[in-house]
Amino acid sequence: MKKAVILVLDSFGVGSAPDADKFGDSGANTFASIARAFANHKGRQLQLPNLARLGLVKAAFAASSEMACVTDNEPAVGAFGYARELSSGKDTPSGHWEIAGVPVLFEWGYFLNKQHSFPPELIDELCRRTGVPGILGNCHASGTDILVRLGDEHIRSGMPICYTSADSVFQVAAHESHFGLERLYQFCETARQLLDDYNIGRVIARPFLGDAPNNYARTGNRRDYSVLPPAPTVLDKLTAAGGTVVSIGKIADIYAHQGISKEVKANGLEALVDKTISEYHAAPDKSLIFTNLVDFDQNYGHRRDPIGYGEALEYFDSRLPELMAMLEPDSLMLLTADHGCDPTWIGTEHTREYVPVLCYGPQINAGSLGERASFADMGQTFAEYFALDALAYGQSFLTELTRTH
Numbered sequence: 001m002k003k004a005v006i007l008v009l010d011s012f013g014v015g016s017a018p019d020a021d022k023f024g025d026s027g028a029n030t031f032a033s034i035a036r037a038f039a040n041h042k043g044r045q046l047q048l049p050n051l052a053r054l055g056l057v058k059a060a061f062a063a064s065s066e067m068a069c070v071t072d073n074e075p076a077v078g079a080f081g082y083a084r085e086l087s088s089g090k091d092t093p094s095g096h097w098e099i100a101g102v103p104v105l106f107e108w109g110y111f112l113n114k115q116h117s118f119p120p121e122l123i124d125e126l127c128r129r130t131g132v133p134g135i136l137g138n139c140h141a142s143g144t145d146i147l148v149r150l151g152d153e154h155i156r157s158g159m160p161i162c163y164t165s166a167d168s169v170f171q172v173a174a175h176e177s178h179f180g181l182e183r184l185y186q187f188c189e190t191a192r193q194l195l196d197d198y199n200i201g202r203v204i205a206r207p208f209l210g211d212a213p214n215n216y217a218r219t220g221n222r223r224d225y226s227v228l229p230p231a232p233t234v235l236d237k238l239t240a241a242g243g244t245v246v247s248i249g250k251i252a253d254i255y256a257h258q259g260i261s262k263e264v265k266a267n268g269l270e271a272l273v274d275k276t277i278s279e280y281h282a283a284p285d286k287s288l289i290f291t292n293l294v295d296f297d298q299n300y301g302h303r304r305d306p307i308g309y310g311e312a313l314e315y316f317d318s319r320l321p322e323l324m325a326m327l328e329p330d331s332l333m334l335l336t337a338d339h340g341c342d343p344t345w346i347g348t349e350h351t352r353e354y355v356p357v358l359c360y361g362p363q364i365n366a367g368s369l370g371e372r373a374s375f376a377d378m379g380q381t382f383a384e385y386f387a388l389d390a391l392a393y394g395q396s397f398l399t400e401l402t403r404t405h
């Protein structure tokens, strides 16, 4: 049975990439920063014994020469390496598409102005088409800070809160009951149509609940409206060849619902891991179970919370033995990330980093996969694993995984 699992630990970078200076990110290191802050705060090391067994600490050290203070005194049982990103941006779609074999080599459109970020003609047309009396925000912001600042005014005025970041995004926060969830989704769909002309990668609906600035909280009903990947990904190739791709969490949104056979929603690390396991068992031969673990990025990386990030990593690590035990002899599991988001770095944005490439399967050959020149090496490996036509980018490392001992 050919069954594969990919888990993207969203934002779990392992050291600044060679081109990090272009992004102002030289020296960022999500993993090492979390481990350091965690040990300082808790007076004990971050405990990631199972990730360490897969080779995480060895891969991270090879990527950055910065020793993350996490115990690692056993030989690896996984194949481990680290990959750099070819794509021009350090955003979620670029990272995921490149993992699936399609780097984004063109430049996205960005709203660069920190204030008055959106062109007036865009706002006018959006208001005209949707009938809202205007928008709030119109700036770069952290999505939780802006609720504290503008949540009350939004409820009073009925104007949605529109904001952006260093990513190619147009985000819309609105109250689920006052503004309405369906109405927010419709507003975002209209924005999506208008933003194609601006080459913006994603529109994101950010619904929230609560009745005062100190309790406004975003709900699990976030929805992302992405443009299509610029070329067929390994997901498209697998489904076209009669295989099955099961999306767990945000994956389907990130790939604009292309090359996906089944969409399974879940909120929170525990539910996402639970669904990954149950969908793995239910999946037929020639299946890829593809999970995005967004909490690392959304709840801890962008929120600049290294302790919360460390605790979430420890939780994920505690579930790893179940994921490893479920795998059948021919199965392959990959853990990776789509970019960094160093929670000790200045600002609240992503950081340009190497990502870990950790592979495991009952029959794989443990050892180093070294530095990978593109995230696309992962997609190419899965293309070969499923006997699909080769992708345009990436060097498969399947031979290293399956070489006889």
Ligand SMILES: O=P(O)(O)O[C@H]1O[C@H](CO)[C@@H](O)[C@H]1O
Pocket (backbone or CB within 6 Å): 092, 141, 142, 143, 144, 164, 165, 166, 167, 169, 171, 204, 298, 302, 348
């Ligand atoms: O601050 P929040 O709303 O979480 O925004 C973050 O989430 C967006 C999508 O990942 C990024 O562009 C970043 O700005």
Ligand SMILES: [Mn+2]
Pocket (backbone or CB within 6 Å): 010, 011, 091, 092, 297, 338, 339
């Ligand atoms: Mn991401």
Ligand SMILES: [Mn+2]
Pocket (backbone or CB within 6 Å): 011, 092, 297, 298, 302, 341, 350
């Ligand atoms: Mn993010």
